[in-house]
Amino acid sequence: VLGLECRKAYVDVYADSIHAPGAVICCDGSDSGGAFASGLCSAEGLPLTRQLTRFPDGWLIPLVPIGLRFLAITYGKLMSGKGLGLELNGTRSDLRGMLRRLGFYALVMNFRGWILFLGLNSVEDAIVRSSLFSNSDECWHKPHLKPWQQHNPSGGGCYGREFDYSDHIVLFFGHIIPVAMFEVLYSLMVPLRLPENRAHGLSRALTVVQMCFFIYLLLTTLVSAKKTATYFHTEAEVVAGYFISFLIQVPMMYIIFTDNWKAIREFVDLPLVRQHDD
Incomplete structure (x- = not known):
C-alpha cells in the first residue's frame, strides 16, 4: 500500500x-x-480482551461464575463428607439448579448467535442489497480488501461503507455481560446449600471471587467495546448494536428482579423476590 x-x-x-x-x-x-x-x-491488551470475540472462548468465559459455584459446591460437599448427591436436607440441590441455569444460559447465547447475529445479518444484507441503500461511490479501497470482502453479499455496495450494526457490541452486552451478571446476582440472592457452618463462609468466598472476576470481565469488555466504537463502526452502528442487545438484557434483568414469569424463575432456581426481601 x-x-x-x-x-x-x-x-x-x-x-x-x-x-x-x-x-x-x-x-x-x-x-x-x-x-x-x-x-x-x-x-x-488486557488478558481475555482478545478471547472475548473468539469461538468458543466468548461462549465459555461468561460461564466462569457458574463454574466457580460448581467448584465451591463440590469442595463444600467433599469436606463435609456428604458426597455429591443431588438432594440435601429435602431441598432441591444447587447442582440440579446449576444444570438448569446452564441450559438457560445456553439458550440465551444461542439466541444471540443464531437470531441476533446470523438472522439479523441476513436481514441487514438484504436491505443493503436494495437499490435504495446501495452505495454507488467509487470503491477505491476494494483492491486492498480480502477476497471474501471484495465479493461480499451486499451487492454493488462498497464494503465497509454500508450500514452494519456492531455485532461485537451485541456480543458484549447481549451475551457476555448478561450471562455472567445473572449468575453473580444469583449467588448474591441464593447462598450455597451446605450443612453445618460451611455454607456461610464458603458462600462469602464464592461471592467475592465471582465479583472480582465479573468486575475484571466488565473492564475488559468496556475496553473492547471502546476499541470497536472508535475504529470499526460509526456511532449509529454502535447505538443500533446496543439497542439490539436490550432484547437479551431486559428479559434477563426482568426475570431476576421481579416475581413475574414465575415458571422461569422456578426453572432457574430463583426464590421469589418478596421472599428474598423478607
Missing part, C-alpha cells in the same frame, strides 16, 4: 481516495501515525 511495508494496514473507508490524509494507517511498529494509529495497531 503506497509503497509501505506494513505488518498490517487499515483504511478509512469514508476517505475520498487512497491519497487523502489518514486514508491508510500502516502498522509498521513505529509511532509515526500518532496516538490514534498506535491504539489501532497495538496488539497488546
